[in-house]
Amino acid sequence: MANTKSPFFLTVVDLISNTIVDQIPLPSNPEQPRFNPIDGMIYQTIPDDGTIATGGPNDSVLRINPTKSGAAAIVGKLAPPAGCAVRGIDIDPLTNTAIVGCALSAAQFQLDLSSGAVLNTFPGVTGTDTLYFNPNLRRWYTASSNNTNSGVLCPSTADTPPVFPVVGVFAAHTSPNNVATIVGADCSGRNGHGIGVDPIHNNVYVGARQFPANPNSTATNSPGVLVLHDPAPLAQGEVEEADAPMRPFGNFRTRGTVHFAAHNARAKLNHVPSGSNILLNVTTTVGNELVKCTRDAKPTDHISCEGTLLGEPLIGGVTLLGVGGTPIASGRIVVGDAE
Structure with a gap:
Protein backbone atom coordinates (compact mmCIF):
# COMPACT_ATOMS: atom_id res chain seq x y z
CA MET A 1 0.00 0.00 0.00
CA ASP A 230 -12.70 -7.93 -25.44
CA PRO A 231 -13.46 -10.70 -27.99
CA ALA A 232 -9.78 -11.31 -28.82
CA PRO A 233 -8.67 -14.97 -28.96
CA LEU A 234 -7.16 -16.41 -25.79
CA ALA A 235 -3.39 -16.13 -25.48
CA GLN A 236 -3.13 -19.90 -25.09
CA GLY A 237 -5.32 -22.99 -25.17
CA GLU A 238 -5.96 -25.47 -22.39
CA VAL A 239 -2.87 -26.94 -20.78
CA GLU A 240 -2.97 -30.68 -20.14
CA GLU A 241 0.51 -30.94 -18.63
CA ALA A 242 3.34 -28.54 -17.95
CA ASP A 243 6.45 -28.36 -15.79
CA ALA A 244 8.58 -25.68 -14.20
CA PRO A 245 12.11 -26.90 -13.35
CA MET A 246 13.16 -24.80 -10.34
CA ARG A 247 16.58 -23.15 -10.10
CA PRO A 248 17.94 -21.44 -6.98
CA PHE A 249 18.33 -17.70 -6.43
CA GLY A 250 21.72 -16.41 -5.28
CA ASN A 251 23.46 -18.71 -2.81
CA PHE A 252 20.43 -20.89 -2.14
CA ARG A 253 20.48 -24.54 -3.30
CA THR A 254 16.80 -25.29 -3.80
CA ARG A 255 15.99 -27.67 -6.66
CA GLY A 256 13.02 -29.65 -7.91
CA THR A 257 10.16 -29.43 -10.37
CA VAL A 258 6.67 -27.99 -10.22
CA HIS A 259 4.27 -30.17 -12.20
CA PHE A 260 0.95 -29.01 -13.60
CA ALA A 261 -1.92 -31.25 -14.70
CA ALA A 262 -4.68 -28.97 -16.00
CA HIS A 263 -5.50 -26.68 -13.02
CA ASN A 264 -3.67 -28.78 -10.43
CA ALA A 265 -0.17 -27.84 -9.24
CA ARG A 266 2.14 -29.99 -7.15
CA ALA A 267 5.84 -29.95 -6.37
CA LYS A 268 8.54 -31.74 -4.41
CA LEU A 269 11.48 -29.44 -3.73
CA ASN A 270 14.67 -30.04 -1.77
CA HIS A 271 17.37 -27.99 -0.04
CA VAL A 272 14.80 -25.44 1.08
CA PRO A 273 16.23 -23.21 3.84
CA SER A 274 14.57 -23.03 7.25
CA GLY A 275 11.67 -20.69 7.80
CA SER A 276 7.89 -20.58 7.83
CA ASN A 277 5.23 -19.24 5.45
CA ILE A 278 6.43 -21.19 2.41
CA LEU A 279 4.49 -20.13 -0.68
CA LEU A 280 4.76 -20.88 -4.39
CA ASN A 281 3.68 -18.07 -6.74
CA VAL A 282 2.46 -19.25 -10.15
CA THR A 283 1.76 -16.99 -13.12
CA THR A 284 -1.51 -18.13 -14.65
CA THR A 285 -4.00 -16.91 -17.21
CA VAL A 286 -5.78 -14.96 -14.45
CA GLY A 287 -2.71 -13.45 -12.74
CA ASN A 288 -0.44 -14.38 -9.84
CA GLU A 289 -1.81 -17.33 -7.87
CA LEU A 290 -0.41 -18.82 -4.65
CA VAL A 291 0.06 -22.49 -3.78
CA LYS A 292 0.77 -23.35 -0.14
CA CYS A 293 3.76 -25.56 0.69
CA THR A 294 4.47 -27.65 3.80
CA ARG A 295 7.78 -28.85 5.16
CA ASP A 296 8.37 -32.61 5.20
CA ALA A 297 9.00 -34.30 8.56
CA LYS A 298 12.22 -35.84 7.23
CA PRO A 299 14.38 -34.54 5.76
CA THR A 300 13.29 -31.14 7.00
CA ASP A 301 14.83 -29.27 4.05
CA HIS A 302 12.35 -30.95 1.70
CA ILE A 303 8.91 -29.46 1.01
CA SER A 304 5.72 -30.50 -0.73
CA CYS A 305 3.42 -28.06 -2.52
CA GLU A 306 -0.07 -28.80 -3.80
CA GLY A 307 -3.08 -26.77 -4.82
CA THR A 308 -5.75 -26.03 -7.41
CA LEU A 309 -5.36 -23.02 -9.66
CA LEU A 310 -8.18 -20.80 -10.84
CA GLY A 311 -6.48 -20.20 -14.20
CA GLU A 312 -4.24 -22.25 -16.48
CA PRO A 313 -0.47 -22.14 -15.88
CA LEU A 314 0.87 -19.46 -18.21
CA ILE A 315 3.26 -21.14 -20.64
CA GLY A 316 6.46 -19.11 -20.69
CA GLY A 317 5.56 -17.61 -17.31
CA VAL A 318 7.28 -18.38 -14.03
CA THR A 319 6.96 -20.06 -10.68
CA LEU A 320 8.57 -18.31 -7.71
CA LEU A 321 9.18 -19.96 -4.34
CA GLY A 322 9.40 -17.79 -1.23
CA VAL A 323 10.22 -18.62 2.39
CA GLY A 324 9.19 -15.98 4.90
CA GLY A 325 8.88 -13.44 2.10
CA THR A 326 12.34 -14.13 0.63
CA PRO A 327 12.54 -15.48 -2.97
CA ILE A 328 14.43 -18.78 -2.91
CA ALA A 329 14.03 -20.31 -6.37
CA SER A 330 12.18 -19.83 -9.64
CA GLY A 331 11.39 -21.76 -12.80
CA ARG A 332 10.07 -21.13 -16.29
CA ILE A 333 6.81 -22.93 -17.14
CA VAL A 334 7.13 -25.16 -20.22
CA VAL A 335 4.70 -27.49 -21.99
CA GLY A 336 4.93 -31.21 -21.21
CA ASP A 337 7.24 -33.14 -18.94
CA ALA A 338 10.56 -31.33 -18.46
CA GLU A 339 12.14 -34.04 -16.34
Whole structure:
Protein backbone atom coordinates (compact mmCIF):
# COMPACT_ATOMS: atom_id res chain seq x y z
CA MET A 1 0.00 0.00 0.00
CA ALA A 2 1.23 3.51 -0.80
CA ASN A 3 0.01 6.79 0.70
CA THR A 4 -0.36 10.03 -1.25
CA LYS A 5 0.17 12.62 1.49
CA SER A 6 3.51 13.69 2.93
CA PRO A 7 5.48 11.99 4.36
CA PHE A 8 5.33 9.53 1.48
CA PHE A 9 5.99 5.84 2.06
CA LEU A 10 5.13 2.34 0.87
CA THR A 11 3.57 0.24 3.62
CA VAL A 12 4.53 -3.45 3.77
CA VAL A 13 1.84 -5.71 5.23
CA ASP A 14 2.36 -9.35 6.23
CA LEU A 15 -0.89 -10.94 5.04
CA ILE A 16 -0.26 -14.08 7.09
CA SER A 17 -0.10 -12.27 10.43
CA ASN A 18 -2.11 -9.23 9.25
CA THR A 19 0.52 -6.84 10.60
CA ILE A 20 2.49 -3.90 9.24
CA VAL A 21 6.13 -4.97 9.05
CA ASP A 22 7.80 -2.01 7.34
CA GLN A 23 7.38 1.45 5.84
CA ILE A 24 9.64 2.29 2.89
CA PRO A 25 10.18 6.06 2.49
CA LEU A 26 9.43 7.43 -0.98
CA PRO A 27 10.66 10.66 -2.62
CA SER A 28 7.24 11.85 -3.79
CA ASN A 29 3.57 10.90 -3.95
CA PRO A 30 3.29 7.32 -5.24
CA GLU A 31 0.95 5.99 -7.87
CA GLN A 32 0.47 2.23 -8.48
CA PRO A 33 2.84 -0.49 -7.19
CA ARG A 34 3.08 -3.81 -9.02
CA PHE A 35 4.73 -7.10 -8.03
CA ASN A 36 6.99 -8.69 -10.65
CA PRO A 37 7.14 -12.50 -10.37
CA ILE A 38 10.19 -12.62 -12.66
CA ASP A 39 12.61 -11.00 -10.22
CA GLY A 40 10.51 -10.84 -7.04
CA MET A 41 10.67 -7.02 -7.00
CA ILE A 42 8.01 -4.34 -6.58
CA TYR A 43 7.83 -1.62 -9.24
CA GLN A 44 6.42 1.68 -8.00
CA THR A 45 5.64 4.67 -10.20
CA ILE A 46 6.64 8.01 -8.64
CA PRO A 47 5.48 11.23 -10.36
CA ASP A 48 7.38 14.49 -9.89
CA ASP A 49 4.12 16.41 -9.51
CA GLY A 50 5.50 18.62 -6.76
CA THR A 51 8.05 20.09 -9.19
CA ILE A 52 6.57 19.83 -12.67
CA ALA A 53 3.00 18.59 -13.10
CA THR A 54 3.62 17.60 -16.72
CA GLY A 55 6.62 15.39 -16.00
CA GLY A 56 9.79 16.42 -14.24
CA PRO A 57 13.35 15.14 -13.76
CA ASN A 58 12.36 13.08 -10.73
CA ASP A 59 9.54 11.14 -12.42
CA SER A 60 10.58 7.51 -12.18
CA VAL A 61 9.71 3.86 -11.72
CA LEU A 62 11.37 2.61 -8.53
CA ARG A 63 12.60 -0.98 -8.23
CA ILE A 64 11.97 -2.11 -4.64
CA ASN A 65 13.41 -5.24 -3.04
CA PRO A 66 10.82 -6.50 -0.51
CA THR A 67 13.45 -8.52 1.35
CA LYS A 68 15.16 -5.30 2.46
CA SER A 69 13.93 -2.70 4.94
CA GLY A 70 13.46 1.05 4.93
CA ALA A 71 15.24 3.20 2.37
CA ALA A 72 17.63 0.33 1.57
CA ALA A 73 14.73 -1.49 -0.13
CA ILE A 74 14.90 0.94 -3.10
CA VAL A 75 17.50 -0.77 -5.29
CA GLY A 76 16.87 0.84 -8.68
CA LYS A 77 15.37 3.83 -10.48
CA LEU A 78 14.10 3.60 -14.06
CA ALA A 79 13.51 6.79 -16.05
CA PRO A 80 10.47 7.48 -18.26
CA PRO A 81 10.68 9.48 -21.51
CA ALA A 82 11.01 13.22 -20.97
CA GLY A 83 7.68 14.93 -20.27
CA CYS A 84 5.92 11.87 -18.85
CA ALA A 85 4.25 12.38 -15.48
CA VAL A 86 4.04 8.68 -14.61
CA ARG A 87 0.81 7.12 -13.42
CA GLY A 88 -0.30 3.47 -13.67
CA ILE A 89 1.88 0.42 -14.38
CA ASP A 90 1.34 -3.28 -14.98
CA ILE A 91 3.61 -6.15 -16.02
CA ASP A 92 3.62 -8.91 -18.65
CA PRO A 93 5.44 -11.85 -17.00
CA LEU A 94 6.32 -13.48 -20.33
CA THR A 95 8.43 -10.58 -21.59
CA ASN A 96 9.33 -8.91 -18.27
CA THR A 97 8.05 -5.63 -19.67
CA ALA A 98 5.54 -3.10 -18.40
CA ILE A 99 3.35 -0.44 -19.92
CA VAL A 100 3.44 2.78 -17.92
CA GLY A 101 0.72 5.40 -18.13
CA CYS A 102 1.49 9.11 -18.48
CA ALA A 103 -0.77 12.01 -17.52
CA LEU A 104 -2.02 14.81 -19.78
CA SER A 105 -0.67 14.85 -23.36
CA ALA A 106 2.37 12.56 -22.91
CA ALA A 107 2.47 9.22 -24.74
CA GLN A 108 2.19 5.95 -22.84
CA PHE A 109 5.32 3.81 -23.05
CA GLN A 110 6.59 0.24 -22.75
CA LEU A 111 9.47 -0.36 -20.34
CA ASP A 112 11.96 -3.25 -20.27
CA LEU A 113 12.19 -4.06 -16.55
CA SER A 114 15.54 -5.82 -16.91
CA SER A 115 17.47 -3.06 -18.68
CA GLY A 116 15.29 -0.02 -18.03
CA ALA A 117 15.12 0.65 -21.78
CA VAL A 118 12.02 2.24 -23.31
CA LEU A 119 10.92 -0.22 -26.01
CA ASN A 120 8.02 1.70 -27.51
CA THR A 121 5.84 4.78 -27.06
CA PHE A 122 2.15 5.20 -27.89
CA PRO A 123 1.19 8.80 -28.68
CA GLY A 124 -2.23 7.70 -29.95
CA VAL A 125 -3.48 7.38 -26.35
CA THR A 126 -2.61 9.96 -23.68
CA GLY A 127 -3.90 11.19 -20.32
CA THR A 128 -3.84 7.83 -18.51
CA ASP A 129 -4.36 7.29 -14.80
CA THR A 130 -4.75 3.59 -13.89
CA LEU A 131 -4.15 0.52 -16.06
CA TYR A 132 -4.21 -3.28 -15.87
CA PHE A 133 -2.80 -6.27 -17.77
CA ASN A 134 -4.94 -9.29 -18.65
CA PRO A 135 -2.68 -12.37 -18.96
CA ASN A 136 -5.54 -14.41 -20.45
CA LEU A 137 -5.41 -12.24 -23.60
CA ARG A 138 -1.96 -10.72 -22.97
CA ARG A 139 -3.34 -7.21 -23.35
CA TRP A 140 -3.06 -4.02 -21.32
CA TYR A 141 -6.04 -1.67 -20.78
CA THR A 142 -5.63 1.98 -19.79
CA ALA A 143 -8.13 4.30 -18.14
CA SER A 144 -7.23 7.33 -20.26
CA SER A 145 -9.87 9.78 -19.10
CA ASN A 146 -7.70 12.81 -19.96
CA ASN A 147 -6.76 11.67 -23.46
CA THR A 148 -5.99 14.69 -25.63
CA ASN A 149 -5.93 12.89 -28.99
CA SER A 150 -9.01 14.14 -30.87
CA GLY A 151 -8.51 11.55 -33.62
CA VAL A 152 -10.00 8.70 -31.58
CA LEU A 153 -13.55 9.33 -32.93
CA CYS A 154 -14.99 9.63 -29.43
CA PRO A 155 -16.94 12.59 -28.02
CA SER A 156 -15.09 15.19 -25.99
CA THR A 157 -16.03 16.44 -22.56
CA ALA A 158 -17.28 19.95 -21.80
CA ASP A 159 -14.17 20.67 -19.76
CA THR A 160 -11.73 23.45 -20.60
CA PRO A 161 -9.68 22.35 -22.40
CA PRO A 162 -11.79 19.42 -23.63
CA VAL A 163 -10.49 15.85 -23.41
CA PHE A 164 -11.55 12.66 -25.20
CA PRO A 165 -11.88 9.85 -22.61
CA VAL A 166 -10.98 6.38 -23.88
CA VAL A 167 -9.87 2.92 -22.79
CA GLY A 168 -6.59 2.23 -24.58
CA VAL A 169 -5.84 -1.37 -25.62
CA PHE A 170 -2.28 -2.64 -26.11
CA ALA A 171 -1.05 -6.11 -27.08
CA ALA A 172 2.00 -7.89 -25.70
CA HIS A 173 4.27 -9.75 -28.10
CA THR A 174 7.24 -12.04 -27.52
CA SER A 175 8.70 -11.24 -30.94
CA PRO A 176 10.27 -9.29 -32.37
CA ASN A 177 12.18 -8.07 -29.32
CA ASN A 178 9.17 -8.15 -26.94
CA VAL A 179 7.81 -4.88 -28.38
CA ALA A 180 4.12 -4.24 -27.65
CA THR A 181 1.70 -2.66 -30.12
CA ILE A 182 -1.41 -0.54 -29.80
CA VAL A 183 -4.66 -2.32 -30.72
CA GLY A 184 -6.93 0.70 -30.52
CA ALA A 185 -9.17 2.65 -28.16
CA ASP A 186 -12.80 2.38 -27.04
CA CYS A 187 -14.84 5.39 -25.98
CA SER A 188 -15.07 5.85 -22.23
CA GLY A 189 -16.83 8.40 -20.04
CA ARG A 190 -15.99 11.64 -18.28
CA ASN A 191 -13.66 11.10 -15.29
CA GLY A 192 -13.30 7.44 -16.23
CA HIS A 193 -9.87 7.10 -14.63
CA GLY A 194 -10.45 3.96 -12.50
CA ILE A 195 -10.30 0.61 -14.30
CA GLY A 196 -10.68 -3.08 -13.45
CA VAL A 197 -10.15 -6.21 -15.54
CA ASP A 198 -11.85 -9.61 -15.26
CA PRO A 199 -9.33 -12.07 -16.75
CA ILE A 200 -11.80 -14.96 -16.67
CA HIS A 201 -14.55 -13.43 -18.81
CA ASN A 202 -12.20 -10.86 -20.40
CA ASN A 203 -14.33 -7.89 -19.43
CA VAL A 204 -13.07 -4.40 -18.61
CA TYR A 205 -14.82 -2.17 -16.06
CA VAL A 206 -14.54 1.63 -15.90
CA GLY A 207 -16.33 3.92 -13.47
CA ALA A 208 -17.44 7.14 -15.21
CA ARG A 209 -19.17 10.28 -14.03
CA GLN A 210 -20.88 10.86 -17.39
CA PHE A 211 -21.43 8.49 -20.31
CA PRO A 212 -21.30 9.22 -23.09
CA ALA A 213 -19.28 12.39 -22.74
CA ASN A 214 -21.00 15.53 -23.98
CA PRO A 215 -18.96 18.42 -25.42
CA ASN A 216 -21.75 20.86 -24.53
CA SER A 217 -22.66 19.93 -20.95
CA THR A 218 -21.38 18.03 -17.90
CA ALA A 219 -24.93 17.54 -16.56
CA THR A 220 -26.42 15.26 -19.24
CA ASN A 221 -26.45 11.46 -19.60
CA SER A 222 -25.65 9.16 -16.68
CA PRO A 223 -22.90 8.11 -14.26
CA GLY A 224 -22.15 4.42 -13.85
CA VAL A 225 -19.76 1.58 -14.54
CA LEU A 226 -18.97 0.83 -18.18
CA VAL A 227 -18.53 -2.84 -19.07
CA LEU A 228 -16.46 -3.54 -22.17
CA HIS A 229 -15.85 -7.05 -23.51
CA ASP A 230 -12.70 -7.93 -25.44
CA PRO A 231 -13.46 -10.70 -27.99
CA ALA A 232 -9.78 -11.31 -28.82
CA PRO A 233 -8.67 -14.97 -28.96
CA LEU A 234 -7.16 -16.41 -25.79
CA ALA A 235 -3.39 -16.13 -25.48
CA GLN A 236 -3.13 -19.90 -25.09
CA GLY A 237 -5.32 -22.99 -25.17
CA GLU A 238 -5.96 -25.47 -22.39
CA VAL A 239 -2.87 -26.94 -20.78
CA GLU A 240 -2.97 -30.68 -20.14
CA GLU A 241 0.51 -30.94 -18.63
CA ALA A 242 3.34 -28.54 -17.95
CA ASP A 243 6.45 -28.36 -15.79
CA ALA A 244 8.58 -25.68 -14.20
CA PRO A 245 12.11 -26.90 -13.35
CA MET A 246 13.16 -24.80 -10.34
CA ARG A 247 16.58 -23.15 -10.10
CA PRO A 248 17.94 -21.44 -6.98
CA PHE A 249 18.33 -17.70 -6.43
CA GLY A 250 21.72 -16.41 -5.28
CA ASN A 251 23.46 -18.71 -2.81
CA PHE A 252 20.43 -20.89 -2.14
CA ARG A 253 20.48 -24.54 -3.30
CA THR A 254 16.80 -25.29 -3.80
CA ARG A 255 15.99 -27.67 -6.66
CA GLY A 256 13.02 -29.65 -7.91
CA THR A 257 10.16 -29.43 -10.37
CA VAL A 258 6.67 -27.99 -10.22
CA HIS A 259 4.27 -30.17 -12.20
CA PHE A 260 0.95 -29.01 -13.60
CA ALA A 261 -1.92 -31.25 -14.70
CA ALA A 262 -4.68 -28.97 -16.00
CA HIS A 263 -5.50 -26.68 -13.02
CA ASN A 264 -3.67 -28.78 -10.43
CA ALA A 265 -0.17 -27.84 -9.24
CA ARG A 266 2.14 -29.99 -7.15
CA ALA A 267 5.84 -29.95 -6.37
CA LYS A 268 8.54 -31.74 -4.41
CA LEU A 269 11.48 -29.44 -3.73
CA ASN A 270 14.67 -30.04 -1.77
CA HIS A 271 17.37 -27.99 -0.04
CA VAL A 272 14.80 -25.44 1.08
CA PRO A 273 16.23 -23.21 3.84
CA SER A 274 14.57 -23.03 7.25
CA GLY A 275 11.67 -20.69 7.80
CA SER A 276 7.89 -20.58 7.83
CA ASN A 277 5.23 -19.24 5.45
CA ILE A 278 6.43 -21.19 2.41
CA LEU A 279 4.49 -20.13 -0.68
CA LEU A 280 4.76 -20.88 -4.39
CA ASN A 281 3.68 -18.07 -6.74
CA VAL A 282 2.46 -19.25 -10.15
CA THR A 283 1.76 -16.99 -13.12
CA THR A 284 -1.51 -18.13 -14.65
CA THR A 285 -4.00 -16.91 -17.21
CA VAL A 286 -5.78 -14.96 -14.45
CA GLY A 287 -2.71 -13.45 -12.74
CA ASN A 288 -0.44 -14.38 -9.84
CA GLU A 289 -1.81 -17.33 -7.87
CA LEU A 290 -0.41 -18.82 -4.65
CA VAL A 291 0.06 -22.49 -3.78
CA LYS A 292 0.77 -23.35 -0.14
CA CYS A 293 3.76 -25.56 0.69
CA THR A 294 4.47 -27.65 3.80
CA ARG A 295 7.78 -28.85 5.16
CA ASP A 296 8.37 -32.61 5.20
CA ALA A 297 9.00 -34.30 8.56
CA LYS A 298 12.22 -35.84 7.23
CA PRO A 299 14.38 -34.54 5.76
CA THR A 300 13.29 -31.14 7.00
CA ASP A 301 14.83 -29.27 4.05
CA HIS A 302 12.35 -30.95 1.70
CA ILE A 303 8.91 -29.46 1.01
CA SER A 304 5.72 -30.50 -0.73
CA CYS A 305 3.42 -28.06 -2.52
CA GLU A 306 -0.07 -28.80 -3.80
CA GLY A 307 -3.08 -26.77 -4.82
CA THR A 308 -5.75 -26.03 -7.41
CA LEU A 309 -5.36 -23.02 -9.66
CA LEU A 310 -8.18 -20.80 -10.84
CA GLY A 311 -6.48 -20.20 -14.20
CA GLU A 312 -4.24 -22.25 -16.48
CA PRO A 313 -0.47 -22.14 -15.88
CA LEU A 314 0.87 -19.46 -18.21
CA ILE A 315 3.26 -21.14 -20.64
CA GLY A 316 6.46 -19.11 -20.69
CA GLY A 317 5.56 -17.61 -17.31
CA VAL A 318 7.28 -18.38 -14.03
CA THR A 319 6.96 -20.06 -10.68
CA LEU A 320 8.57 -18.31 -7.71
CA LEU A 321 9.18 -19.96 -4.34
CA GLY A 322 9.40 -17.79 -1.23
CA VAL A 323 10.22 -18.62 2.39
CA GLY A 324 9.19 -15.98 4.90
CA GLY A 325 8.88 -13.44 2.10
CA THR A 326 12.34 -14.13 0.63
CA PRO A 327 12.54 -15.48 -2.97
CA ILE A 328 14.43 -18.78 -2.91
CA ALA A 329 14.03 -20.31 -6.37
CA SER A 330 12.18 -19.83 -9.64
CA GLY A 331 11.39 -21.76 -12.80
CA ARG A 332 10.07 -21.13 -16.29
CA ILE A 333 6.81 -22.93 -17.14
CA VAL A 334 7.13 -25.16 -20.22
CA VAL A 335 4.70 -27.49 -21.99
CA GLY A 336 4.93 -31.21 -21.21
CA ASP A 337 7.24 -33.14 -18.94
CA ALA A 338 10.56 -31.33 -18.46
CA GLU A 339 12.14 -34.04 -16.34
